[in-house]
Amino acid sequence: MKNLNYFFYPKSVAVIGASGKKHKIGNVMMQNMIKAGFKGKLIPINPHEKIILGKKCFASVTEAGKIDLALIAVPAGIVPKIIEECGEKEIKAVIIVSAGFNEVGNIKITKELFQAMQKYPDMRVLGPNCLGVLHVKQGIDTMFLPRDRLGRTPDGRISFASQSGAVGSTLIDWASMKDYGINKFISFGNALDVNVTDLLEYLNKDKKTKVICLYIEGLEHGRKFLEVSKKVSKQTPIVVLKGGVTEQGKKAAVSHTGSIAGEARVIKAAFKQANMIEATSFEQLFNYARVLSNEPLTKGKKVQIITNGGGYAVLTSDFLIKNGLELGKMNKKSFDKIRKVVPPHAELKEVIDLTGDATTKMYKKSIETALQDKNIDMILLIVLFPTPKLEKEVVNEIIKQHKKQLKPLIVVSASGKYTEKQKSLMEKEFVPTFSFPRSAAQALKALYDYSFFKGKVKR
Amino acid sequence: MKNLNYFFYPKSVAVIGASGKKHKIGNVMMQNMIKAGFKGKLIPINPHEKIILGKKCFASVTEAGKIDLALIAVPAGIVPKIIEECGEKEIKAVIIVSAGFNEVGNIKITKELFQAMQKYPDMRVLGPNCLGVLHVKQGIDTMFLPRDRLGRTPDGRISFASQSGAVGSTLIDWASMKDYGINKFISFGNALDVNVTDLLEYLNKDKKTKVICLYIEGLEHGRKFLEVSKKVSKQTPIVVLKGGVTEQGKKAAVSHTGSIAGEARVIKAAFKQANMIEATSFEQLFNYARVLSNEPLTKGKKVQIITNGGGYAVLTSDFLIKNGLELGKMNKKSFDKIRKVVPPHAELKEVIDLTGDATTKMYKKSIETALQDKNIDMILLIVLFPTPKLEKEVVNEIIKQHKKQLKPLIVVSASGKYTEKQKSLMEKEFVPTFSFPRSAAQALKALYDYSFFKGKVKR
Numbered sequence: 001m002k003n004l005n006y007f008f009y010p011k012s013v014a015v016i017g018a019s020g021k022k023h024k025i026g027n028v029m030m031q032n033m034i035k036a037g038f039k040g041k042l043i044p045i046n047p048h049e050k051i052i053l054g055k056k057c058f059a060s061v062t063e064a065g066k067i068d069l070a071l072i073a074v075p076a077g078i079v080p081k082i083i084e085e086c087g088e089k090e091i092k093a094v095i096i097v098s099a100g101f102n103e104v105g106n107i108k109i110t111k112e113l114f115q116a117m118q119k120y121p122d123m124r125v126l127g128p129n130c131l132g133v134l135h136v137k138q139g140i141d142t143m144f145l146p147r148d149r150l151g152r153t154p155d156g157r158i159s160f161a162s163q164s165g166a167v168g169s170t171l172i173d174w175a176s177m178k179d180y181g182i183n184k185f186i187s188f189g190n191a192l193d194v195n196v197t198d199l200l201e202y203l204n205k206d207k208k209t210k211v212i213c214l215y216i217e218g219l220e221h222g223r224k225f226l227e228v229s230k231k232v233s234k235q236t237p238i239v240v241l242k243g244g245v246t247e248q249g250k251k252a253a254v255s256h257t258g259s260i261a262g263e264a265r266v267i268k269a270a271f272k273q274a275n276m277i278e279a280t281s282f283e284q285l286f287n288y289a290r291v292l293s294n295e296p297l298t299k300g301k302k303v304q305i306i307t308n309g310g311g312y313a314v315l316t317s318d319f320l321i322k323n324g325l326e327l328g329k330m331n332k333k334s335f336d337k338i339r340k341v342v343p344p345h346a347e348l349k350e351v352i353d354l355t356g357d358a359t360t361k362m363y364k365k366s367i368e369t370a371l372q373d374k375n376i377d378m379i380l381l382i383v384l385f386p387t388p389k390l391e392k393e394v395v396n397e398i399i400k401q402h403k404k405q406l407k408p409l410i411v412v413s414a415s416g417k418y419t420e421k422q423k424s425l426m427e428k429e430f431v432p433t434f435s436f437p438r439s440a441a442q443a444l445k446a447l448y449d450y451s452f453f454k455g456k457v458k459r
Numbered sequence: 460m461k462n463l464n465y466f467f468y469p470k471s472v473a474v475i476g477a478s479g480k481k482h483k484i485g486n487v488m489m490q491n492m493i494k495a496g497f498k499g500k501l502i503p504i505n506p507h508e509k510i511i512l513g514k515k516c517f518a519s520v521t522e523a524g525k526i527d528l529a530l531i532a533v534p535a536g537i538v539p540k541i542i543e544e545c546g547e548k549e550i551k552a553v554i555i556v557s558a559g560f561n562e563v564g565n566i567k568i569t570k571e572l573f574q575a576m577q578k579y580p581d582m583r584v585l586g587p588n589c590l591g592v593l594h595v596k597q598g599i600d601t602m603f604l605p606r607d608r609l610g611r612t613p614d615g616r617i618s619f620a621s622q623s624g625a626v627g628s629t630l631i632d633w634a635s636m637k638d639y640g641i642n643k644f645i646s647f648g649n650a651l652d653v654n655v656t657d658l659l660e661y662l663n664k665d666k667k668t669k670v671i672c673l674y675i676e677g678l679e680h681g682r683k684f685l686e687v688s689k690k691v692s693k694q695t696p697i698v699v700l701k702g703g704v705t706e707q708g709k710k711a712a713v714s715h716t717g718s719i720a721g722e723a724r725v726i727k728a729a730f731k732q733a734n735m736i737e738a739t740s741f742e743q744l745f746n747y748a749r750v751l752s753n754e755p756l757t758k759g760k761k762v763q764i765i766t767n768g769g770g771y772a773v774l775t776s777d778f779l780i781k782n783g784l785e786l787g788k789m790n791k792k793s794f795d796k797i798r799k800v801v802p803p804h805a806e807l808k809e810v811i812d813l814t815g816d817a818t819t820k821m822y823k824k825s826i827e828t829a830l831q832d833k834n835i836d837m838i839l840l841i842v843l844f845p846t847p848k849l850e851k852e853v854v855n856e857i858i859k860q861h862k863k864q865l866k867p868l869i870v871v872s873a874s875g876k877y878t879e880k881q882k883s884l885m886e887k888e889f890v891p892t893f894s895f896p897r898s899a900a901q902a903l904k905a906l907y908d909y910s911f912f913k914g915k916v917k918r
Contacts (some may be wrong), residue, residue, distance in 0.1 A: 054797025145847070146845065149845035150877065151877070165771025166768030166769060170771070170878075171874030173876075173878060177879065243774045309629070311622070312626055315741075321469060356558075384628075384629060386629075416608075416635060417636050419629075436741055438740045439795050
């Protein structure tokens with residue numbers, strides 16, 4: 001197993017190609033490391049400058065002090081030479097963000113780079129043609145996209161490795177808007193050294209990572225990848241999204257990161273065999289990951305819907321059933337308990353419909369009862385926040401009930417400016433929230449399938 | 460055809476059950492009409508108050524001046540009596556937001572209400588158990604959900620009728636967050652008088668409505684509805700989302716608005732026969748509607764992707780092909796034109812990949828060329844806004860090209876706070892934007908299908 005620690009926990013980081021000029025990639029990278037709150041030593045490298053953003057600049061890594069991690073943002077042509085300098089300096093980890101290698105058919109320079117890398121077998125290299133690493137907790141942000149244009153995620157339990165920088169970064173941007181927590185994000189690009197299999201092995205041993213997400217377009221070493229995935233998925237759920245699965249998509253993938261997309265059906269079958277959870281869209285990737293990282297496994301397929309909007313429950317029931325799940329029904333004693341706190345027109349059947357008059361107290365009692373009732377395996381709350389009688393406290397109540405971790409508990413609550421604020425509050429406390437019943441149902445199904453695979457399903 | 464004009468263009472509106480007390484429904488409704496900027500006369504009705512929100516209050520409609528539209532927000536038990544008062548007063552249109560009728564099995568009071576209504580065959584009644592109308596352009600907002608909790612949409616070209624108030628209002632909230640324009644929104648509830656068929660006929664004649672969206676759970680008069688739909692869909696596209704399609708969902712639908720959900724397969728087949736466009740989720744409903752209302756029809760299925768993110772194009776190609784569309788390929792002359800303004804590593808094939816170095820100028824030239832190239836039927840732009848070199852002006856350029864209305868042109872651009880702002884700017888100018896390649900591909904497919912139905916597809 002390759003040691004990747006220095007990508008995520010370096011004490012000193014050099015930016016090779018750092019620049020004092022705004023909008024230059026080497027400047028954006030320096031700024032982002034500073035804004036990310038990196039506590040170690042940040043060292044700009046540029047032979048033409050003295051000081052960059054208040055930090056002393058060195059002509060080359062050779063002249064600088066100790067460096068754990070080097071970020072390379074110089075034109076492709078001089079990258080092999082820079083790599084040799086890094087190797088001689090015994091730098092532990094290097095991220096090459098520069099593009100212009102095999103992904104655009106530049107085989108000559110790619111070979112030169114590869115040969116340089118092989119001289120230093122103990123130096124780990126990420127890239128080229130990648131965005132590198134975002135590790136919020138340690139203040140590592142090597143992405144060269146400005147922070148005011150592309151948001152960064154809060155700390156969390158999901159780690160995410162992406163072959164495509166564009167796809168990876170846009171997913172980070174989206175997750176940041178939603179306040180989904182990410183532990184480690186890695187854009188690995190052309191993967192001349194560190195590849196997706198290495199990352200899988202590393203993240204599986206990482207205690208902070210509860211779920212691994214992958215975005216891959218093609219595989220260089222498919223057999224090894226699947227072998228490792230098979231082992232890892234027994235310990236850590238792997239959610240995978242595959243780009244480039246149709247014939248024409250494949251053509252695009254070939255040119256994009258210089259790897260081969262492979263036959264879609266074969267690859268899908270292989271994912272299944274390795275017990276990976278396949279997402280078929282961006283939304284699904286994090287939807288599955290959030291539920292798998294934040295919820296206990298389920299003992300069965302019976303879902304209790306608790307709602308304050310009848311129509312929403314109708315749609316949600318549909319999607320649960322379409323996904324092979326069932327509506328649960330609590331026992332009479334449970335209904336009696338809930339009946340005491342709800343209005344007479346509330347419906348207590350397979351769906352607990354608290355109606356538009358729902359209050360925090362009603363949600364609390366219904367959730368507590370469903371958590372105890374043996375007929376119920378999972379809880380899906382539908383909360384339409386705009387109803388005038390619903391107090392703001394309902395958010396804290398849901399967070400409190402969710403923290404018990406007795407049964408999977410997720411929230412569906414449409415979308416809108418006010419509602420998104422409430423959902424952000426819940427996401428920050430790791431309650432998975434959804435805008436659409438379909439997404440929620442699919443995510444619970446993924447949790448059910450993984451629970452089944454882990455032998456937790458009892459009926 | 461029933462005359463529904465007074466629901467959307469009243470000169471005087473009475474709120475029966477108006478209240479001076481905050482959080483009361485009758486107070487929220489008064490406030491919302493004021494905040495919506497209603498320019499006509501707003502008349503509170505309540506025997507126990509003198510002045511509400513600065514407006515003179517009357518004990519009953521009988522004592523007030525002329526009233527075009529009355530909103531009823533009083534307990535179910537006294538609604539029949541109030542309806543008689545409205546009838547005697549010769550009020551043209553009434554919206555009953557009160558619940559507690561057939562939707563909760565209260566047949567006796569429902570019968571009483573129905574009998575009262577039948578005495579006044581010229582008075583149109585919406586509801587009961589509904590939210591009524593949102594017609595931004597005329598300042599009509601009868602929804603009793605506070606505006607700080609549930610957003611209101613900008614004016615637009617889509618009209619939307621919903622059987623469920625909860626589903627309808629959450630969709631409005633979502634659309635408002637996204638700046639999707641809505642012309643008329645109608646929540647029709649139990650539909651004792653004005654039903655979905657009436658609304659279809661009315662909206663079809665409405666010049667401001669380019670697409671009709673429907674959310675329905677069950678149908679009372681299915682044959683008539685389908686007959687009318689068949690006629691309407693030849694003139695105005697109808698996008699329909701059906702709740703309550705599984706057996707258990709059906710049970711929920713029966714109790715929810717007192718109508719019967721019907722056999723899912725039968726209803727789906729009927730939709731198809733009537734050439735309605737079926738959405739299978741909330742997202743799809745407005746995704747289809749936005750493209751159908753804002754884009755010209757397409758002559759074929761060849762889509763030109765223009766992108767600044769390779770990985771995104773890979774996924775998008777997949778989804779286009781999965782949806783039966785094709786990637787277009789421009790002719791050599793077109794490529795020559797574009798080649799002049801793009802960097803050497805840009806790829807000009809089925810996908811125009813401007814790479815992360817894309818600028819406004821490159822997008823402009825590529826779009827202009829694709830709009831002219833005969834091999835291209837539709838344009839799908841992928842714009843990843845966070846890339847440092849892309850100027851803000853690209854938004855205005857896209858809006859300008861879109862205004863030409865030469866070919867369908869839509870934008871996919873992930874999501875994130877900065878990006879959402881750019882998308883809002885485009886939505887306000889009626890450029891359909893999407894966060895996810897799948898949604899965009901499905902929407903173009905819906906446009907293709909409708910274009911085919913209208914005989915516009917030439918190949």
